[in-house]
Amino acid sequence: MERSERLKKIPPYLFAEISRKIDAAKKAGKDVISLGIGDPDMPTPHHVVETLCNAAHEPKNHRYPDYAGLLEFRQAVAGWYKRRHNVALNPEKEVLALIGAKEASLHLAMSFTNLGDYNLVPDPAYTTYKTSTIFADGVPHYMPLLEKNGFLPDLNAIPKEVVKKTKILFINYPNNPTGAVATPEFFKEVIDFGKDNKLIVCNDNPYGETTYDGYKAPSFLEFKGAMDIGVEFNSLSKPYNMTGWRIGMAVGNADIIGAMAISKNNNDSGVFNAVQYAAINALNSPDSEIDRLNAVYQKRRDLVVDALNSIGLKVKKPKATFYIWAPVPKGHTSQSFAAKVFDEAGVVITPGNGYGKYGEGFVRISITVPDARLKEAMERMRKVRV
Ligand SMILES: *Cc1c(COP(=O)(O)O)cnc(C)c1O
Numbered sequence: 001m002e003r004s005e006r007l008k009k010i011p012p013y014l015f016a017e018i019s020r021k022i023d024a025a026k027k028a029g030k031d032v033i034s035l036g037i038g039d040p041d042m043p044t045p046h047h048v049v050e051t052l053c054n055a056a057h058e059p060k061n062h063r064y065p066d067y068a069g070l071l072e073f074r075q076a077v078a079g080w081y082k083r084r085h086n087v088a089l090n091p092e093k094e095v096l097a098l099i100g101a102k103e104a105s106l107h108l109a110m111s112f113t114n115l116g117d118y119n120l121v122p123d124p125a126y127t128t129y130k131t132s133t134i135f136a137d138g139v140p141h142y143m144p145l146l147e148k149n150g151f152l153p154d155l156n157a158i159p160k161e162v163v164k165k166t167k168i169l170f171i172n173y174p175n176n177p178t179g180a181v182a183t184p185e186f187f188k189e190v191i192d193f194g195k196d197n198k199l200i201v202c203n204d205n206p207y208g209e210t211t212y213d214g215y216k217a218p219s220f221l222e223f224k225g226a227m228d229i230g231v232e233f234n235s236l237s238k239p240y241n242m243t244g245w246r247i248g249m250a251v252g253n254a255d256i257i258g259a260m261a262i263s264k265n266n267n268d269s270g271v272f273n274a275v276q277y278a279a280i281n282a283l284n285s286p287d288s289e290i291d292r293l294n295a296v297y298q299k300r301r302d303l304v305v306d307a308l309n310s311i312g313l314k315v316k317k318p319k320a321t322f323y324i325w326a327p328v329p330k331g332h333t334s335q336s337f338a339a340k341v342f343d344e345a346g347v348v349i350t351p352g353n354g355y356g357k358y359g360e361g362f363v364r365i366s367i368t369v370p371d372a373r374l375k376e377a378m379e380r381m382r383k384v385r386v
Contacts, residue, residue: 009134018338022348033377034348038176038322038366040241042296044282045289048240051281055274065270068261069097069249073271076280077234077249084209084287085219093254094227096261097271101206101235101248104260105129105170107267108202108231108250109136111259112167119168122153124177124355124362126204129170141166144358147327151180155193168200169193174207174217177355177364178325179318181215187223194229200256201230206248207321209239209290212298215319221252231256238322239290240282247271247279297322300367300374307378308365312386324365325352329386337386338363345380 018036025032043049055061068074074091081087089095098104105128113119113136121129123142133140141162143153153171171190173182194201203220211217220232231252237243250260264270301317304324308315315326328337334351341347341363350366352359367374 006134006137010131018342018348018350021342025342025346030346032346032348033369033373033380035365035367035369035374035377036348036350037368038238039243039368040238040293040322041368041370042241042293044241044245045285047285048242048278048282052274052278055277058274061273061277065273065276067265067270069095069271070273070276070280073097073276073280074249076283077251080283081219081221081251085222087219087221087251089251090254094251094257096250096257096264097276098233098235098248098250098264099268099271100237100243100246101204101233101250102128103264103268104233104248104250105132105202105204106135107260107263108168108200108256109133109138110263111256112200113138114167116165118162118166119170120153120158120162120166120199121170122172122175123357124352124359125170126172126176126355129172129204133168138167142356142358145175145178145180146358150183151175151178151325152182152186155189163197163199166197166199168202170202170204171220172204173220174205174210174318174320176207176321177323177350177352177359177362179321179323180325181211181217181319184218184223187218187220187226190220191223191225191229195225199229201226202233203230204233206233206235206238208234210294210297210322211320212294212301212317213319217320227253229253231260236279236282239293240279241293242279242282245275245278247275296371297367300371303374303378304365304367307382311382311384322367324367325362326365327362332386334360334363340386341381341384344384345377347377347381 074095078089078091109132115137118141119133121140145151235248338351350364352362
């Protein structure tokens, strides 16, 4: 079958080769520890699971959900944004329930990007900003995230002709994969840039609650003018250990949210009501639950950074996310170093070039494995000769 031109532009699944190697090693009886995926290992809070179970017994929840999400869910999201970020949202117009934040970029691109329009996409980055642009027949223009700029894009380096034909600027802070956080000045610059050039700014913010050392990551919507031109994607996946549940939210400018809702209504039928009730319970739970998870991740972060420094990789402690973005030793590429660590230590880490060409020279290490396994992984990595 002849595939569509747009599907042909979607790059091959970047970790296919790694998955093949892991499977082969496991078959050969090797004890493989994967630090490859950012997926919380700790369980969803018990009270959230209980709410799901109770709500699942209610026949009224067995029918199609309200497409935009239960009003109670959208109100809980608004309450959470007020409490966590001091952002005021109208639950009826400025909040949309999602089957996880992952689908949001597609609805945004489908709603605003025309054939041949550019979307500005960070490099390295999570893949959906690029792929959703391609699915919408747009063209990704990559913004390098360089260490010397604190992994923030240089907006002045984007050619004027590109900016003129741009519909959406995607950013993602706190950042996956680099662990970088944005300064307030950067968010202000982005808002001015969006206003001056009449484009939509989208901050993908699933790591906004996963922060360390007392750092609080702002929502992009906290800054003046952001609501005029922007949206933020958020999710229960990371702060409440709910990746498998598939629930998140898009919030921000009412026109943009309304347009995304049309794309969504025509492609899916919303989130299971029982999952929404469970999510309401999570959003209303004490913030100390998030603090408790962050304390666990912070200890793990310190363990990994210390181990990497002891083998000669110069790594700084990230203030947020559960990723360590480490430069590879001299003489190595991202791929060759990840392969060496896998062969000698049985530890899976991801080569940075999998996130874009400017990820070359780095590897990403995720700390979402139980403490004992992470310790074991670091003991093995300390023995790798670099
Ligand atoms: C995990 C992640 C998401 C997806 O979150 P879901 O709500 O589980 O779909 C989106 N963006 C980034 C950058 C992520 O790391």
